[in-house]
Amino acid sequence: MQKITPFLWFNDQAEEAMNFYTSIFRNSKTGEIRRYAEGGPAPKGTVMSASFQIEGQELIAFNGGPHFSFTPAISLFVDCKTQEEVDELWGKLSEGGQPQPCGWVTDKFGLSWQIIPSALGEMLQDKNGAKSKAAMQAMMKMHKIDVQRLQHAFEEA
Numbered sequence: 001m002q003k004i005t006p007f008l009w010f011n012d013q014a015e016e017a018m019n020f021y022t023s024i025f026r027n028s029k030t031g032e033i034r035r036y037a038e039g040g041p042a043p044k045g046t047v048m049s050a051s052f053q054i055e056g057q058e059l060i061a062f063n064g065g066p067h068f069s070f071t072p073a074i075s076l077f078v079d080c081k082t083q084e085e086v087d088e089l090w091g092k093l094s095e096g097g098q099p100q101p102c103g104w105v106t107d108k109f110g111l112s113w114q115i116i117p118s119a120l121g122e123m124l125q126d127k128n129g130a131k132s133k134a135a136m137q138a139m140m141k142m143h144k145i146d147v148q149r150l151q152h153a154f155e156e157a
Contacts, residue, residue: 005058006076009068010109012042014061017109018050024092025054041065075104075112083117083147090115090144099143117147123154131157 010017015033022028031051036042042063049062055078080086090099093115096108103116123135134157138150 002058005060007060007062008070008111009062009064011066012046012063013109014050014063015047017061017111018052020108021054021059022052024089027056028052028054031058070106070110070112072100072104072106072112075114077114077116079121080115080117086115086117086145086147089113101143102139103142103145105144115145117145117150119147120145120150123150126154128157131155133157 008014008017018030022030029052031053033047033051034049036044036046036048038044040048042048042065047063049060051058051060053059078089080089086103090105093107093113094105098106100106100112103114103120105113105115107113120135120139124132126132126135131154134153135150138153139145142149
């Protein structure tokens, strides 16, 4: 196990979330499912936690009840190499969820994701401030990031 592992609190959808996330990312696998024992806060045998891996990142989904929910203050950042990857991940993660500005999407469980093409970071770090600003302004008008539109704004500056 890696030294630091994101621990995601769900009401009672940990196993469903694990299966959803591992179905979306090609390089993923399910791990151990732990169940509540007799005398736990949930009925014996129900899923307590589910470990899984997506793109080499270990995560744990935990069924802790309705006490807490996700906020955009924590998000999972996904570096996408192509527009096709952005489109695929955005489409799958937004099913039952909510698109957000600037490449963010809240999935059906309420977890926030940033689906960001590598090209955006490169444009925003360009030494030409006018080009970087143009890319930033174009991105601010988008929900799902469109690399071609970014590139057009960047080149026109």
